[in-house]
Amino acid sequence: MVTVQTPPASMYRSREGLGVWEHKGKVAAVGIGHSPTARRWDGLVESSIGTWTVMALRNAMEDAGITPDQVDGMVVVPAATTGDRWYPTHPVPEDFANTFELTDNLNDGLSSMSVDWILKNMPELTNVQFAMHAPTCMSDAVVVAAQAVGDGLTNTCLVLKAWNNLAGRYGHEAGNNALDIAPGASQWTNPWGFGAAASTFAYLFDQYCRKYGKNHDMMAPFVVNEKRNGLLFPEGFWAQHRPEPLSIEDYLSARWVAKPANLFDCDLPIQVVCAYVFTTAERAKDMKQKPAYILNHASDRTRVKSSIQTLDECEAATDSVGRKLYEGAGISASDLSFENMYDGYTLFHQFHIEGLRFAGIQRGEALDLYATDISIEGPNPVSPSGGNAGSGRTRTWMHTDSIQQVQGRAGARQIRRPAEIGVSGGPTTTGGNFTVWSSTPG
Amino acid sequence: MDLERPVPVPDEVSAPFWDACNEGRLIVQSCDPCEWLQYPPAKTCTECDSADNLSWREVSGRGTINGYIVIHDSRLRVWVPVQPYNVAVVELEEDPTINFFSNLPGTAPDEVPVGSKVEVEFISVSDTQKIPEWRVVEG
Ligand SMILES: [Zn+2]
Numbered sequence: 001m002v003t004v005q006t007p008p009a010s011m012y013r014s015r016e017g018l019g020v021w022e023h024k025g026k027v028a029a030v031g032i033g034h035s036p037t038a039r040r041w042d043g044l045v046e047s048s049i050g051t052w053t054v055m056a057l058r059n060a061m062e063d064a065g066i067t068p069d070q071v072d073g074m075v076v077v078p079a080a081t082t083g084d085r086w087y088p089t090h091p092v093p094e095d096f097a098n099t100f101e102l103t104d105n106l107n108d109g110l111s112s113m114s115v116d117w118i119l120k121n122m123p124e125l126t127n128v129q130f131a132m133h134a135p136t137c138m139s140d141a142v143v144v145a146a147q148a149v150g151d152g153l154t155n156t157c158l159v160l161k162a163w164n165n166l167a168g169r170y171g172h173e174a175g176n177n178a179l180d181i182a183p184g185a186s187q188w189t190n191p192w193g194f195g196a197a198a199s200t201f202a203y204l205f206d207q208y209c210r211k212y213g214k215n216h217d218m219m220a221p222f223v224v225n226e227k228r229n230g231l232l233f234p235e236g237f238w239a240q241h242r243p244e245p246l247s248i249e250d251y252l253s254a255r256w257v258a259k260p261a262n263l264f265d266c267d268l269p270i271q272v273v274c275a276y277v278f279t280t281a282e283r284a285k286d287m288k289q290k291p292a293y294i295l296n297h298a299s300d301r302t303r304v305k306s307s308i309q310t311l312d313e314c315e316a317a318t319d320s321v322g323r324k325l326y327e328g329a330g331i332s333a334s335d336l337s338f339e340n341m342y343d344g345y346t347l348f349h350q351f352h353i354e355g356l357r358f359a360g361i362q363r364g365e366a367l368d369l370y371a372t373d374i375s376i377e378g379p380n381p382v383s384p385s386g387g388n389a390g391s392g393r394t395r396t397w398m399h400t401d402s403i404q405q406v407q408g409r410a411g412a413r414q415i416r417r418p419a420e421i422g423v424s425g426g427p428t429t430t431g432g433n434f435t436v437w438s439s440t441p442g
Numbered sequence: 443m444d445l446e447r448p449v450p451v452p453d454e455v456s457a458p459f460w461d462a463c464n465e466g467r468l469i470v471q472s473c474d475p476c477e478w479l480q481y482p483p484a485k486t487c488t489e490c491d492s493a494d495n496l497s498w499r500e501v502s503g504r505g506t507i508n509g510y511i512v513i514h515d516s517r518l519r520v521w522v523p524v525q526p527y528n529v530a531v532v533e534l535e536e537d538p539t540i541n542f543f544s545n546l547p548g549t550a551p552d553e554v555p556v557g558s559k560v561e562v563e564f565i566s567v568s569d570t571q572k573i574p575e576w577r578v579v580e581g
Contacts, residue, residue, distance in 0.1 A: 169517075171517045172517045173517065173518070173519040173522075174517075176448075177517045177518045177519060178519045179448060179519075180446065180448055180449065180520060181448055181449050181450075181451050182448035182449060182450045182451060183451040183453075184451075184453070186448070187450035187451060187452075187453075187456060187482075188482040188543075189543065190447075190448040190518055191447045191448055191449070191450055191567060191573050192447075192529055192543035192544060192545055193447075193513060193516060193518055193521040193524075193527055193529060193545060194513075194529050194543050195513075195516055195517045195518040195521070196511075196513045196514075196515055196516050196517055197515065197517070199511060199513070199529070202511040203509060203510070203511050203529075203531060206509040206510065206511060207508070207509050210509060210556070255514065255515075256512065256514040256515075256526070257514060257515045258511045258512070258513050258514065258515070259511060259512040259513075259514060259526075259552065260511070261511075303488055305480065305488065305539050305540075306480070306481055306482070306539060306540050306541045307481070307482065307531070307541045307542055307543055308531055308541055308543070310539065310541065312539075
């Protein structure tokens with residue numbers, strides 16, 4: 001059995017001044033596999049994240065035109081729950097236990113995922129020699145897999161993130177949030193009621209509006225555009241289940257969650273699994289799809305100092321990410337054909353794209369950019385994936401779309417200008433991981 | 443605002459802070475070589491990662507309201523009945539990188555006087571525990 005490792009800090013490019021990435025253009029994504037989506041798990045084996053993980057991985061290998069025995073590495077995000085865990089609140093369903101080999105973690109396949117579970121249940125993966133568990137989300141797994149392939153730790157690597165969504169409201173009146181006491185970290189928040197979706201980013205947005213003279217209404221074109229792009233994403237939740245456009249009026253009249261964050265500033269938790277195949281640029285030449293080359297990856301490791309992230313911390317972190325991405329890729333802001341930075345919550349997307357200086361904007365100008373043509377047809381496609389706002393909470397759409405854009409197979413979402421170089425990553429303004437994609441090795 | 447706030451549970455690191463609140467003093471951690479104040483308290487200085495020079499320092503209890511949010515859909519059970527409510531962020535006078543949450547008791551939801559000076563006060567959340575809150579001292 002392969003030893004599953006945790007990525008060491010040295011795999012992440014979290015400092016400035018590292019120069020051009022040593023593997024620039026030598027690693028590529030060559031396969032994409034998605035499961036269907038659901039609002040919540042219905043309790044059936046066939047729609048468990050276990051079944052869907054197997055499906056997404058097989059889809060990704062088929063998409064790349066490879067056979068399972070050619071896979072020699074895996075990077076998996078073990079955290080797979082949007083809200084609560086299944087076990088031990090609920091027993092492992094008997095038919096699930098009869099269908100799959102279980103692991104020591106009885107949530108595997110239900111509300112967590114592991115390399116161990118995958119190898120037990122996909123015996124066709126006979127040659128996996130390298131395995132890592134990326135601690136946070138798909139953006140993390142993507143940069144770890146890119147570095148691992150570049151470093152020669154694996155040649156053909158599966159990358160996977162599963163999201164499970166059970167009944168109930170995410171974090172509502174659960175755990176410490178249900179208590180009359182405030183233990184642990186909650187002693188610094190719960191006595192003052194700081195605990196709603198989007199709270200930190202609502203505050204940062206409040207600070208942003210005060211500093212730059214902007215307002216929440218100015219977010220509407222962005223959020224409407226996210227939904228429009230999402231409805232053009234056949235793999236996405238809204239396109240599959242609720243193909244309802246969002247209007248400016250819908251957005252402006254939505255109820256507040258944590259003002260200035262409203263309902264449509266929040267993403268919808270869903271159940272889904274997404275997988276990729278990464279390999280070397282050399283090996284990618286013989287595969288079925290055009291390679292989506294990786295020019296660089298970068299990470300932020302800012303530690304927030306006090307009770308809540310400040311606008312200064314947020315802007316310093318996102319500025320640094322922009323500089324790191326460009327430095328390591330050997331490109332500048334004007335080289336970007338599109339951006340797919342994270343949006344779940346919508347109110348921090350502007351921090352990311354201002355950090356990139358996307359489309360020539362400076363600090364405080366993103367909401368003005370939103371008032372221009374930011375559509376896939378226009379000169380500055382903002383988040384052509386539609387992000388989480390457009391397709392449900394996965395933190396993966398932005399990567400899938402970026403790969404498809406530079407491969408020229410994003411379908412109805414294909415941006416009209418040539419998709420040469422784009423960036424994706426997240427999640428939030430601190431602590432994220434980001435990737436530069438290109439149609440050529442650079 | 444009429445509610446039973448969640449009562450902080452002091453731990454090894456935080457106990458001196460909560461004890462000081464009960465004595466009507468606002469203290470934060472200090473790492474003198476780093477010239478670094480920190481709140482919430484931590485096991486080590488978050489600037490140099492050492493615990494060797496950490497001490498507690500009493501601060502003025504004066505600050506400025508930097509901004510706020512209004513929570514309409516709280517995840518916290520005891521707060522749901524008092525929605526909507528303000529959560530303001532107060533910057534400490536001595537070091538604006540230190541910030542505290544406040545509900546600004548007496549201030550109507552969404553009518554927070556951003557930029558106003560505030561002073562700390564200590565309110566009881568149980569028979570044995572006080573927490574810092576803040577009140578506006580000038581417009
Ligand atoms: Zn120090």
